[in-house]
Amino acid sequence: MKARIIIVAALFALIGCDQNKEPITITPEDYHASVDKVTEVMIHDIFSPPVASRIFAYPNVGAFEILAKNNPDYNSLAGQLTGFEPIPEPDTTKTINFDLAALITHIDLSKRLIFSEDRIASFRDSLYAKWEKTNKVEFEDSKNYGLEVAEHMVKWMDKDNYKQTRTMPKFTVDTDDPSRWQPTPPAYMDGIEPHWNKIRPFVIDSSNQFVPSPPPPFSMEEDSDFYKEVKEVYEISNEITDKGDESEEIAIAKFWDCNPYVSVTRGHLMFATKKITPGAHWIGIAKIASRNTNADLAKTIHTYTKTSLAIADGFISCWDEKYRSNLIRPETLINEYIDDSWEPVLQTPPFPEYTSGHSVVSGAAAEALTSIYGDNFAFDDDTEVPYGLPVRSFTSFRQAAEEAAISRMYGGIHYRAAVEIGVNQGRKLGQFVVENLSMTN
Template sequence: MLTLSKAKGLALLVLFAGLFSATGCTRTSPEEYNSRAADPNLLHQTSKQLTTVIIRDIFKPPVASRIYSYANLAAYEAMRPAETEYPTLAGRIREFSPVPAPEEGGEYCYPLASVKAFIAVSKALTFSVDMWDEYEVELNQKYEAMDIPQDVYDRSVAYGELVARHVLDYAEKDNYKYTRGYRHVLTYSEGEWEPTPPTYAEACEPKWNEIRAFTLDSCTQFTPAPPAPYDLTPGSEFRKMLDQVYDYGKNATPEQKAIAYFWDDNATVSNIKGHLSYLSKKMTPPGHWQAIVSTIARNQKLDMMQSLQAYTFSSIAMHEAFIACWEEKYRSNRVRPITVINKLLGEGWEPYLETPPFPEYVSGHSAISASAGTVLTHLLGENVAFTDSTEYEFGHGVRSFKSIEDAYMETSMSRVYGGIHYLDGALEGTKQGERVGEWVLTKLTGKPVENKPKEDVTKQIAGK
């Protein structure tokens, strides 16, 4: 039996509980906090932060593609429990087992878990941890303003980190560490690659073809047609392409120069002025295409999971294209235009763009752009017009395109205008990239993708 004093105390507790409820201290519903946390802009901002870190850390383009792929994979899989209509990539990509399941009956904020998984993988695979720590301070303030219950917040962050550890364990076995420290053996034979001015840097990632692929059966699965034979005889196929590059170096139009510079995407550009030498750090080709994903996703108002699919599938396509392209580069080992032109026509000719340090055939930017572009075209539409201001902050201007395909076709021709690739390197790189993109889509979606007629590539690029 309650005494009078105990009854009064119980009444006061009930009263205080009612007052707290009335003043808004009730637990936020899952619908409310998930809706706030699923703002795709948080994902886009975090993706841009990864690009900023990659630029600071000066990762080479193939390595950058690896980082983007694993970070996006973790975010995708951490978000999937809330978006079960999207397939897990476990069993669809090589050697990737299912991620740990969330706690049964537990309440989660999966958009939060997704972004935290992305950051955890990014932080582990990059160097500038301080930049991530600073970024998370501001990001966590945004999540705190969403009134996510503390137990849900902690559980969701823990799940994101659990998925990240699973993906990092997977990444640990991809041969990346094994490929460190290898050097390309130079022969200095006619027609074979050798280091190029102004820095004469060593060959970049000569063992990248031995990185474990996500989907490819082998690094030689999409071997391009053989390059034109090295032949300096006037009128030969090779000589005509060499003369074309030379002419662009001397007589490129302002528009051709604008196209070349817009798609430069050289992670490190050398600046040599007398005895002064320094590097300008800029975006890599994979970073440029991840930024294009962000632009189109914002334009189309894609939700977080739709955006994640575009980021993840396109980054995996670029990862695979680098493996296929790099296998061909070091197999054919073809000399760059600047080397041949300066030996044949006398020193002094310079391409409009700085020549990157690896063999010419095929064009890497052509291959990875076509692979990402093919994936994005199938996911987002064939006639998606957009304006790309990705590298405006680096002084490269703004360009508009009538379609994603139009963008990657222009990317390919930019390498010829810039004087760093022959025409067949650009053409065959684009063809290879498209084939890789179609293959990746088939593997990741489980649905066959119709092959693009190869002759279209030649006509479109030649018409640029």
């Protein structure tokens, strides 16, 4: 009997010790690390720009919802995002660390959305071991709630038509119409994500809510507006390449390239060089804004979430137009009508020309970030440093978006209409996101 009492007392003592441990602290840097890990894996897995935007959006929304559940300064997105219902209520008898639960949700959802799950799992397991050692009860309670929210998110996520688009037919190239998009060298890839306009939007009403004005009518007559745009791309390219690789225009083009499909040919061997997508570049800018202002964890998650939602809807809107107008790229026309040896500064990505995807999502992301940090937010963009490119400095998010747009002309992959109308399309969409999301009180 005495031995049993001693054992019970020892057990209570152990439980008491665990409960008296320091609470687990989650910092903005912990969240940045999770987002960076997702970006790293997406580069490795070579996700297309539209798919990458989806991978960023859902985990950030899940984390934000847990944040809003415990922070009166933030509002739930339930009822604000299409088809999104409130997340489960937390068990008030449990020791839930909401910051920790939010990060766990982000990690778990990210793992479900990429291919190389082992890379996220390894990252997760190292954190789990640390947190469990710090405070096992708090970790287990927080993990259980975070995973419960993740399951709720998955049910919503699975209804966005993504899985259905995986089995839809490939894009059919119209070889009879000279205005229609044709696959471009060196890989001559099929058109990427031709059914992305069928993905359920997050904030906008539908994929065709922000249909831009059409491009100039196709004509290769030398006095036509369209031909003048083709010739302008050719002349700008020749002008900046004559200056050499050190020209400012080439530096701008390369900085905003963000093409995960760049193919390199060496003899009979072809391989891909891996880069971030346009959305990932703007997620990187969101991180810079958060760090530069010493934003707390809540504001950091808010920044990522709002930016990723604008980017995701931007891709849905842009891709809707791309496969409607189905416009041929400058490289194809210049090679056929003007100079058969001409090559663009940047490799042409594998989808129709109009409007420019980078221009649209840059315009949208800039509006989201401006709504949080203001119009005159100067920053140094080091997002491309890991890919061997120098830092570029901007006086505002909108200035960065304008440069991202014009970079596509400097790169020789878009006409003027696609970048100017595209960035305006994104700006209008971004303003709609800002005006129709009530994320803060």
